[in-house]
Amino acid sequence: MNATTTSLRPGPRRITTRWRVVDIVVASVLGVASALVFFAWNQIYAPVTAPLEAVLPGSQALLYGVWLFAGVLGGLVIRKPGAALFTELVAAIVSALLGAQWGGFAVIEAGLVQGLGVELIFLVFLYHRWSLTVAMLAGATAGLAMAANDIVGYYLASGPAFQAIYTVSGIISGAVIAGLGSWFIVRGLARTGVLSRFSSGQLTPR
Amino acid sequence: MRPSDILTPPVGGRVIFRINPVAKLAATAVLGIALVLSIDWVSASVALGFEALLFPFAGLNFRQFARRTLPIAIAAMFAAATILLYGRASGVSHWRFLLVNVTDGSIELSIATLLRVLAIGLPAIVLFVTVDPTDLADGLAQVLRLPSRFVLGALGGMRLVGLFAEDWKSLELARRARGIADRGRLRRFAGQAFALLVLSIRRGSKLATAMEARGFGSPILRSWARQSRFGWREWLLVAIAASIAAVAVGVSVVTGHWNFLAGA
Amino acid sequence: MSPASLSRVAPLSVDARGWGWRHAGRSDWALRGLDLRIEAGERVLLLGASGAGKSTLVHALAGVLGGGEEGESDGRLAVGEGDASRARGRVGLVLQDPDSQVVLARVGDDVAFGCENMGIPRHEIWARVEQALRAVGLDLPLRHPTSGLSGGQKQRLALAGVLAMRPGLLLLDEPTANLDPGGVIEVRDAVARVLEVSSSTLIVVEHRVDVWWSLVDRVVVLAPGGGVLADGAPDDVLRREGAALAASGVWVPGHPPKHPDRRGRPGETLLRNEQLSIGRGSSVQTGIEFPVRAGECIAITGPNGVGKTTLALTIGGLLPAIGGRVRADGLAAGLGADPLRWKSRELVTRIGSVFQDPEHQFVSGTVAGELAVGARAIGLDERETSRRIGPLLERLRLSHLATANPFTLSGGEKRRLSVATALVTRPPLLVLDEPTFGQDSRTWAELVAFLAELMDAGSSLIAATHDTELVAALADTELRMSTNGYALESRVH
Numbered sequence: 010m011n012a013t014t015t016s017l018r019p020g021p022r023r024i025t026t027r028w029r030v031v032d033i034v035v036a037s038v039l040g041v042a043s044a045l046v047f048f049a050w051n052q053i054y055a056p057v058t059a060p061l062e063a064v065l066p067g068s069q070a071l072l073y074g075v076w077l078f079a080g081v082l083g084g085l086v087i088r089k090p091g092a093a094l095f096t097e098l099v100a101a102i103v104s105a106l107l108g109a110q111w112g113g114f115a116v117i118e119a120g121l122v123q124g125l126g127v128e129l130i131f132l133v134f135l136y137h138r139w140s141l142t143v144a145m146l147a148g149a150t151a152g153l154a155m156a157a158n159d160i161v162g163y164y165l166a167s168g169p170a171f172q173a174i175y176t177v178s179g180i181i182s183g184a185v186i187a188g189l190g191s192w193f194i195v196r197g198l199a200r201t202g203v204l205s206r207f208s209s210g211q212l213t214p215r
Numbered sequence: 216m217r218p219s220d221i222l223t224p225p226v227g228g229r230v231i232f233r234i235n236p237v238a239k240l241a242a243t244a245v246l247g248i249a250l251v252l253s254i255d256w257v258s259a260s261v262a263l264g265f266e267a268l269l270f271p272f273a274g275l276n277f278r279q280f281a282r283r284t285l286p287i288a289i290a291a292m293f294a295a296a297t298i299l300l301y302g303r304a305s306g307v308s309h310w311r312f313l314l315v316n317v318t319d320g321s322i323e324l325s326i327a328t329l330l331r332v333l334a335i336g337l338p339a340i341v342l343f344v345t346v347d348p349t350d351l352a353d354g355l356a357q358v359l360r361l362p363s364r365f366v367l368g369a370l371g372g373m374r375l376v377g378l379f380a381e382d383w384k385s386l387e388l389a390r391r392a393r394g395i396a397d398r399g400r401l402r403r404f405a406g407q408a409f410a411l412l413v414l415s416i417r418r419g420s421k422l423a424t425a426m427e428a429r430g431f432g433s434p435i436l437r438s439w440a441r442q443s444r445f446g447w448r449e450w451l452l453v454a455i456a457a458s459i460a461a462v463a464v465g466v467s468v469v470t471g472h473w474n475f476l477a478g479a
Numbered sequence: 480m481s482p483a484s485l486s487r488v489a490p491l492s493v494d495a496r497g498w499g500w501r502h503a504g505r506s507d508w509a510l511r512g513l514d515l516r517i518e519a520g521e522r523v524l525l526l527g528a529s530g531a532g533k534s535t536l537v538h539a540l541a542g543v544l545g546g547g548e549e550g551e552s553d554g555r556l557a558v559g560e561g562d563a564s565r566a567r568g569r570v571g572l573v574l575q576d577p578d579s580q581v582v583l584a585r586v587g588d589d590v591a592f593g594c595e596n597m598g599i600p601r602h603e604i605w606a607r608v609e610q611a612l613r614a615v616g617l618d619l620p621l622r623h624p625t626s627g628l629s630g631g632q633k634q635r636l637a638l639a640g641v642l643a644m645r646p647g648l649l650l651l652d653e654p655t656a657n658l659d660p661g662g663v664i665e666v667r668d669a670v671a672r673v674l675e676v677s678s679s680t681l682i683v684v685e686h687r688v689d690v691w692w693s694l695v696d697r698v699v700v701l702a703p704g705g706g707v708l709a710d711g712a713p714d715d716v717l718r719r720e721g722a723a724l725a726a727s728g729v730w731v732p733g734h735p736p737k738h739p740d741r742r743g744r745p746g747e748t749l750l751r752n753e754q755l756s757i758g759r760g761s762s763v764q765t766g767i768e769f770p771v772r773a774g775e776c777i778a779i780t781g782p783n784g785v786g787k788t789t790l791a792l793t794i795g796g797l798l799p800a801i802g803g804r805v806r807a808d809g810l811a812a813g814l815g816a817d818p819l820r821w822k823s824r825e826l827v828t829r830i831g832s833v834f835q836d837p838e839h840q841f842v843s844g845t846v847a848g849e850l851a852v853g854a855r856a857i858g859l860d861e862r863e864t865s866r867r868i869g870p871l872l873e874r875l876r877l878s879h880l881a882t883a884n885p886f887t888l889s890g891g892e893k894r895r896l897s898v899a900t901a902l903v904t905r906p907p908l909l910v911l912d913e914p915t916f917g918q919d920s921r922t923w924a925e926l927v928a929f930l931a932e933l934m935d936a937g938s939s940l941i942a943a944t945h946d947t948e949l950v951a952a953l954a955d956t957e958l959r960m961s962t963n964g965y966a967l968e969s970r971v972h
Contacts, residue, residue, distance in 0.1 A: 037372025394827035394856035
């Protein structure tokens with residue numbers, strides 16, 4: 010056995026933009042887990058957001074960020090081009106299979122649009138910055154995309170006041186629930202050591 | 216319906232079960248795109264009418280149909296109610312209170328919205344119920360030529376959902392055993408969800424290693440043990456969907472109700 | 480296609496020269512300076528203490544370690560003629576966890592998966608699938624769902640999936656560690672059957688030596704940090720290194736782990752089961768009657784699926800009884816006699832339950848936090864909490880991990896932590912589900928000694944287990960369950 014000096018510096022990690030199998034599988038696990046959250050949220054969102062809608066029509070979107078966190082979560086964990094879009098799409102597809110009330114196609118289309126919103130922000134930062142600010146920005150953009158998509162799809166016939174409130178609420182919800190929320194989740198996950206195969210799992214090296 | 220039910224769709228001998236999932240995807244897309252372009256009760260109701268004629272052939276008995284479509288029925292009513300109360304005003308106003316304004320215009324639009332949500336959503340739900348995930352993956356990779364690494368990797372990850380239900384039950388019992396099941400239901404739910412996420416990611420990482428150990432992800436060109444066929448039945452389904460869409464849009468245009476993007 | 484075609488696979492050799500591996504983000508090398516040569520066709524058992532890098536070596540041979548993104552390597556590792564990192568498809572790897580190896584939803588599809596990845600034409604795939612399933616003795620229709628299979632069946636399915644690829648090198652990384660005794664034998668027999676017709680090189684990593692003894696012709700023991708500690712014919716290595724191996728945690732035949740021999744003196748009755756019917760939804764067992772006394776250990780044994788866990792959960796007040804009653808008068812201390820009716824914070828001071836998978840019970844971000852959860856649930860103040868936590872951490876050797884996240888602990892440490900968390904609230908009765916599952920001999924001995932201490936101090940223990948050594952070491956009474964009923968047997972002489 011060769012005597013070795015144990016290096017105090019941690020081992021290097023050369024990141025490639027090519028997706029490994031573990032990237033794909035974990036991204037879809039995240040997507041499925043998110044879809045289950047969507048499923049649960051689908052059952053209860055109507056009565057929960059009804060009071061908001063009654064008080065200020067359009068503000069129910071303040072809680073709609075729940076449907077946006079899949080993309081941000083996927084992007085923050087996998088940290089590769091397309092991760093956010095992929096995760097949100099998988100979540101949408103599984104959600105559709107579970108019988109999301111708006112029908113398969115609409116759910117998947119919404120996932121696509123929302124995921125693109127998140128992906129755009131990560132792309133703007135060249136897939137190099139994964140801070141809290143970036144996460145919240147990504148969530149906010151997803152919220153904007155969601156609001157636009159919903160208005161065209163369901164609320165085209167409503168007044169401009171409703172549409173404006175809906176959009177602003179969507180943006181806030183995306184930033185807070187999807188952006189901030191996902192960032193905290195990833196931090197917690199990293200601490201459990203379960204992300205050791207990803208660069209997002211790096212805390213203080215052992 | 217438990218979430219894990221989705222991965223074991225009802226098995227049946229009827230034709231609808233054997234039609235390529237990609238065809239079902241295409242059919243719902245065609246209908247969806249055509250109907251989403253306008254909010255008017257004519258196109259939606261025409262489409263819905265034809266669809267209703269075809270639902271009996273979808274492989275679901277009445278009870279299953281009712282159970283699966285109940286959520287969308289409720290959602291459609293909520294959406295319609297929203298439009299009724301806050302929709303774009305036109306014509307005679309029937310009731311006014313703060314921001315609420317029920318007018319002729321908003322009534323018509325709310326009916327149209329209700330029908331539209333149902334016309335787009337019902338066929339999608341009904342068709343997707345009979346889709347087997349493995350067949351869908353085969354179709355996406357062989358027919359649509361999506362990269363097999365992504366399609367199968369995603370399928371592998373999705374299969375892990377079958378274990379979620381057992382884990383969840385165990386996590387719940389564990390909270391009671393630890394003495395913390397009395398209060399803070401929401402907090403406990405979040406904690407359990409997080410634990411489930413940790414367990415699933417770990418299983419996913421192990422599954423990825425197992426898949427790689429069987430040669431997955433290498434540059435070798437993959438062969439397929441199950442062939443995904445797109446034949447006349449599949450084209451027929453897409454054609455039926457396209458015809459319904461065409462007739463619905465046509466009738467709507469001819470009767471002057473067509474509202475491209477709601478008259479924007 | 481006959482089994483003979485399996486034997487026409489050219490076996491591969493393994494050659495390691497000064498090889499080492501370091502995972503990205505860690506400062507220590509998992510393995511360093513390994514020199515090892517395994518000839519084509521040899522059958523090798525790879526042993527070593529936990530952390531000696533056995534799993535790392537085996538993963539590297541299969542080409543699944545991950546390259547630059549996951550770490551760096553040193554030296555040379557060759558499989559056959561080429562480098563190990565390009566070995567995918569020529570090397571078969573079966574892993575430890577049965578649930579994480581099932582790729583597709585139907586048996587036939589799962590076995591065909593490996594062949595598809597290698598680009599084998601369709602008609603030949605299905606021929607190989609049939610052959611592989613027969614080779615491992617899995618007699619199921621191709622459309623059978625994979626979700627309902629037992630652990631042993633799932634491992635055999637994984638083995639079939641690997642065999643269908645006709646690998647020249649077969650690697651098994653602790654394939655029986657997560658299985659019950661029945662499953663262990665199933666897998667072992669399947670491998671034996673395969674070895675009769677196949678000429679592939681075999682490397683098995685396990686910490687149970689007796690299972691693979693007769694199948695291998697060479698044993699290699701790795702030293703922690705790298706290098707080979709012992710290498711040779713099984714009998715030789717066992718003679719020379721048997722004691723050292725047993726001390727490091729390997730289950731060596733002839734060197735059983737030491738444990739205190741205790742027989743309790745049962746005291747007053749804590750709990751009575753009256754005509755108990757258990758099950759989840761539908762009834763699995765009916766008419767169960769037995770008392771639980773202070774200072775007593777009752778072992779619940781029986782084959783998989785017979786309801787051991789269900790019984791343990793029912794007695795523990797977590798699952799409702801389908802019929803009959805659990806009367807915990809001796810524990811109630813002012814509450815009703817049915818544990819199911821107690822609030823959870825009342826339950827923890829009376830009955831502590833430890834689950835089969837310790838990770839299901841983790842609710843906190845640190846080890847110390849885990850222990851404090853129970854204390855806080857029953858309303859103890861800070862001083863009392865630390866008074867109770869400190870000694871428990873010490874006794875179970877977890878003090879140095881007090882701030883670590885529970886999910887990052889090793890298997891043995893997680894097991895000790897889950898037992899410790901149940902004890903903070905000092906319940907007189909402890910219900911354990913498979914407490915020694917998958918443990919190496921060292922952790923096993925520690926746990927048994929600790930549980931014996933608890934009972935000497937007056938606690939009662941109910942353990943649902945299929946570990947016969949645990950039953951022999953601790954149990955005063957054995958409740959043997961079967962599909963036809965149950966039998967109570969006293970072990971006190």
